[in-house]
Structures are given as C-alpha cells and as structure tokens.
Amino acid sequence: MKDLGELHHFLGMHVQRCGDGLLLSQRQYMLEILDRAGMAECKLCSTPVDTNPKVVAADGAPVSDPTDFRSLAGALQYLTFTRPDISYAVQQVCLHMHDPREPHLAALKRILRYVRGTLHLGLLLRPSSSTDLQVYTDADWAGYPDTRKSTSGYAVFLGDNLVSWSSKRQNTVSRSSAEAEYRAVANGVAEASWLRQLLQELHAPFVALHWYTVTTSVLSTCRPTQSNISVPRTSRLISTSFANGSPSVI
Numbered sequence: 714m715k716d717l718g719e720l721h722h723f724l725g726m727h728v729q730r731c732g733d734g735l736l737l738s739q740r741q742y743m744l745e746i747l748d749r750a751g752m753a754e755c756k757l758c759s760t761p762v763d764t765n766p767k768v769v770a771a772d773g774a775p776v777s778d779p780t781d782f783r784s785l786a787g788a789l790q791y792l793t794f795t796r797p798d799i800s801y802a803v804q805q806v807c808l809h810m811h812d813p814r815e816p817h818l819a820a821l822k823r824i825l826r827y828v829r830g831t832l833h834l835g836l837l838l839r840p841s842s843s844t845d846l847q848v849y850t851d852a853d854w855a856g857y858p859d860t861r862k863s864t865s866g867y868a869v870f871l872g873d874n875l876v877s878w879s880s881k882r883q884n885t886v887s888r889s890s891a892e893a894e895y896r897a898v899a900n901g902v903a904e905a906s907w908l909r910q911l912l913q914e915l916h917a918p919f920v921a922l923h924w925y926t927v928t929t930s931v932l933s934t935c936r937p938t939q940s941n942i943s944v945p946r947t948s949r950l951i952s953t954s955f956a957n958g959s960p961s962v963i
Contacts (some may be wrong), residue, residue: 726795727744727835734839737795740832746788750825757830761802767803770859773814782813785821792828795836799824801866801880808882840873844912845921848905852883852897854890861886863893867901869908871920877904898926 720728720735729736747753776782789803802824808815847867853864862883869877879900887893902924909920 725791731837732839734837736835736837738790738833738835740835742788742792743828743832746785746792746884747825747829749788750785750822752822752825755822755826755829758826758829760822761799761827762805762820763823764823766856767856768809768816768820770809770812771814773816776813776815776818779813782821783810784817785825786810789821789824796828796834797836797868797875797878798825798834799832800878801864802827804864804880804882836875838874841874843872844918845923846871846905846909848901848922848924849871850894850897850901850924850926852890853892854886854887854893857882863896865893865897865900867897867904869901869905871908871912877908878906894926898924 719730722728724740725739727738727740729738744753747755786803786807788808789799793800793803802820806817806821806824848869850865850867850869852866855861856864862885864880865877865883866880868875881900883893883896886897902922905922905924908923912920
C-alpha cells in the first residue's frame with residue numbers, strides 16, 4: 714500500500730480543501746461539455762429552467778442531430794453528481810431523449826448557459842457535530858402535460874452535508890396532490906432508511922431520521938406518538954422523527 718498524499722482528483726472530480734471541509738467540483742468537465750456544445754462563450758443564464766411553460770413531448774420540429782442531443786444530456790447527468798441544483802432541469806430534458814425536439818434542445822441549452830455562469834459551484838462536505846439524517850421531500854402534482862404524472866423530489870442531509878438527492882417522474886398518475894406528496898415522502902424515507910442501515914453496518918453512531926415535507930395533507934397518513942401536536946396555520950412544514958424505527962411527529 715502506498716500513500717499518494719492528499720486527494721486532488723477522483724473519477725473526474727476535483728477535490729479542493731476549503732477551510733475545514735472539502736469542495737467537490739467538476740469545473741474541467743463543465744468546460745469540456747460547453748466546448749463540445751460550442752457554447753464556451755455563450756450568454757449566461759441565472760436559472761437552469763424556465764418555470765412558466767411546460768415542455769410538451771411532441772411540440773416543435775425534431776432536432777437535426779438527435780445523437781448530439783443525447784450525448785449532451787447524458788453528460789449533464791454525470792454532472793449532477795456534484796451539482797444537485799440542476800438535477801430537476803436535467804431530468805426534464807432526459808425525458809425526451811427518445812424523440813428530441815427544438816424546444817427540448819432550447820431547454821438543454823438553457824442549462825448549459827446556467828452552467829457557464831456557475832463554474833465555481835460544487836458540493837461542499839465538512840465536519841458536522843450532528844449525525845442525524847434529515848429528509849426534505851416535495852412533489853410537483855400533475856406537472857407533465859402529456860401524461861399528467863407528477864414529479865417526486867427529495868434531498869437527504871447527514872448532519873450539515875447533502876449526501877443524496879433525486880428528481881424523478883412518478884410511475885403512476887396521482888389523483889390528488891396529497892397522493893403525489895405521499896409518494897414523494899415514501900421515496901425519500903426509503904432512501905434515508907437505506908442510508909441509515911448502511912451507516913449502522915459501518916458502525917457509525919446511532920442515527921436519528923427526521924423527515925420534512927411542505928404539506929399538511931400528508932400528516933393524516935402518520936400515526937403520531939405524541940398527543941400534543943400543533944401545526945401552525947402560518948407554516949406548512951411538518952417534521953417527523955423516525956427514532957427506533959417508529960415515526961413520531963414533532
């Protein structure tokens with residue numbers, strides 16, 4: 714076994730010490746994607762996705778080079794390993810890889826313009842006094858114009874560090890926003906439960922699991938262990954702590 718010194722690069726990711734933490738970035742990889750797309754000097758964009766219009770599957774003319782579109786979309790998927798801020802936008806674009814149209818290409822180029830202006834961003838990992846897992850979930854009910862399916866999203870923090878995230882289309886149509894939110898909660902808690910099991914196998918200290926969502930309708934699906942529960946009307950944030958395997962609403 715040989716000591717190679719401090720870690721600088723790993724699987725195309727640049728590792729930089731930032732104070733007492735590590736900053737994982739893919740700056741060189743981002744520059745390569747921009748150069749491949751011919752957008753190295755493109756205009757910058759402040760957001761990765763336009764939230765007003767929804768991209769329709771059969772809208773617009775087919776792109777001239779579908780292979781190039783799929784190659785760039787796949788490259789952006791690998792970039793989400795250190796850029797969770799573009800996960801939703803990339804997921805939306807990848808839904809149309811089988812039949813890319815001009816509006817889909819415009820959405821992909823918007824992501825690239827956003828990446829061009831945020832080359833300095835990455836994923837920061839630093840020591841944390843807390844070992845609890847915190848799960849944040851949300852859902853976009855019936856967000857797809859073609860199928861009326863919803864999008865589930867979650868972010869899992871270990872202490873102060875983001876360790877897992879996802880943005881994914883739900884497999885079935887939800888008949889209410891509560892049903893869509895519940896599916897998102899199920900996905901997020903399942904991921905966090907797997908991470909807690911992994912940490913226990915690594916002999917990590919006991920990890921409590923806290924769940925946060927943004928709708929009160931999901932509260933009715935939980936069986937709280939405390940009788941003094943109050944949900945303020947001014948806040949729609951629900952926190953549920955999974956201690957010893959049983960959920961309790963805080």
